Amino acid sequence: MNLVFFKKVMSKAKFWQMIGRGTRLSPGLMDGADKTKFCIFDFCGNFEFFRMNKGRAAVNTLPIQGAIFSLQFEIAFKLQDLAYQTEPLLAFRKSLVEELTGKVKALNRENFAVRQHLKVVDTYAAAENYLSLTYEDTLNVREELAPLIEPENDEASALRFDALMYGIELAYLFADVAVWAGIRKAIEKVNANAVKAA
DSSP: OOEEEEEEOHHHHHHHHHHHHHHHHHSSTSSSOOOOOEEEEEEOHOOOOOHHTTTOOGGGGSOOHHHHHHHHHHHHHHHSSSGGOHHOOOOOOHHHHHHHHHHTTOOTTSHHHHHHTTHHHHHHSSGGGGGTTOOHHHHIIIIIGGGGGOOOOHHHHHHHHHHHHHOGGGGGGGOOHHHHHHHHHHHHHHHHHHHOOO
């Protein structure tokens, strides 16, 4: 008769759908009375998330490793554009996809949180599913997959953390800053268009 939120919900539609389940009528309960109220037990801070972020998941609400994964995925998505079909960028995208799929394959499938998202985990563990990414893929990854990514324990992770913390963003990861500037501009344009369409 009550609701228990025992997982993080980052989709506003799913959040309200779950609350809607609690409003279902239940006539003639065990004591013969009709249901008049219900309680929601939120163990994962979902109400706080939607109160603070108005139901919009953003990269900066993710742990650093998830934020990096989400941004890398956006770069892989954007590098599909015809403007970036050069030999060095094709090779870079291929290595990026290998890194992304490696992180997804490394997830512990026995973990409770991972088991909740096995469909998306299986999808993005396969390199062939990166051949024609869509904007919707970037949203799915940000909402469902990025929060599951495990922290890295190497020097590269520390460098990426510093890059994000000090406002350099992912430019720090590119040998050619001009390439990153073009990619970042394209990502911002895609995001701006998505906000206008919403």
